[in-house]
Amino acid sequence: MIKAVLFDLDNTLIDYMKMKETASEEAINAMVDAGLKLSKEKALKKLFQYYKRFGIEDQTIFDKFITDVQGKLDYKILAEGIIAYRKIKGGYLKPYPHTISTLIKLKEKGLKLGIVSDAPRKQAFLRLAESKLTFFFDFVIALEDTGKLKPHKMPFKKAIKILKLKPTEILFVGDNPSRDIKGAKLAGMKTALAKYGQIYKEKGIKADYSLKDLRDLLKVIEKENKKQRL
């Protein structure tokens, strides 16, 4: 009997990479317009190398990028980039289709809902607020809560402790096989892969279920809970 559903946040509930790509492109356009000494194509490529190098959550990535390209931190270029990025982020950071209606139905069924994210706490809550998802979740486990990234057992253990449930009563939904699915399986939870959000194709780690759309989750839970009642 599934009594709780845990979700990864970025690329599972929120189309984070699409926002990141579109916002970064607009930021680069604005920076080039403000005097960045690189073509748009080269600049965008370089910026994504910086994301790879310093991490997608680095909050000073534009500062580093501009300092490197210009030889100093040009605040005119920085500000134009940040403002352009934010304008897109505000519009693009939203849940995948059927997310809110699915979450409402899960609540109706009396399921507990939680977030287990590798994002820093403030960023996770900002993204939830921006996409109007905050109030659906009973708790949010972010990076600072355990200091460990998935698939480390700590974030999963912490969720089990908060829920006071058996791991088999918990379904974990995530887009990343080697982080979300691997970790949840090791913790003894049921798993569903958010295929619609998947960026990394990894073989060898198989989830119990695969979701082409978040609302497929409702069928998964129905199936699981029917099994138990037999």
Place this chain on the structure above:
Amino acid sequence: MIKAVLFDLDNTLIDYMKMKETASEEAINAMVDAGLKLSKEKALKKLFQYYKRFGIEDQTIFDKFITDVQGKLDYKILAEGIIAYRKIKGGYLKPYPHTISTLIKLKEKGLKLGIVSDAPRKQAFLRLAESKLTFFFDFVIALEDTGKLKPHKMPFKKAIKILKLKPTEILFVGDNPSRDIKGAKLAGMKTALAKYGQIYKEKGIKADYSLKDLRDLLKVIEKENKKQRL
């Protein structure tokens, strides 16, 4: 002969306080909605006391405010507040009426334009970018450039040095008599008070001109430069 115009930024070119008030009100509404243990009225009053105590530029004012009210930093409340604030800021942070058309006319006349602001550099450039004013200005003097707030002579001296002009060839436009007008007068510049943006009513410091609308500036310059030609 006026050859350059220097502007204060907040409440002279940009209606900063109106944005601050409206955005703060929306932020408080969102925070109360997310569980802040205060009524909207009391919370808003308290937040403005915090602005007064820690300064209007303090970037962690919500953190401090929430920690005090809730007894701990609740990230759900913080994130909802920040997102609500940003939504308003994006729409509200714009130039006063006739700003862009006036700046274009000043450029046509061949005048040099600069900003002398007490705001931190990054904030000043973000506000310029947000309000689409960046490219009108030949330079921006922000807090870090001298480390001194107006009416200290340093920011004014720095502007004179950059412009390589006599102080009498420079017109300073600002809303704050005891900071902008006093400082510019001491530096030997001509002065115009942005009455439309004025929050602090101070007597005893009289500007050479008073502007009811930013476009009045064009008449001021015409008058000044006709005087010189006589």
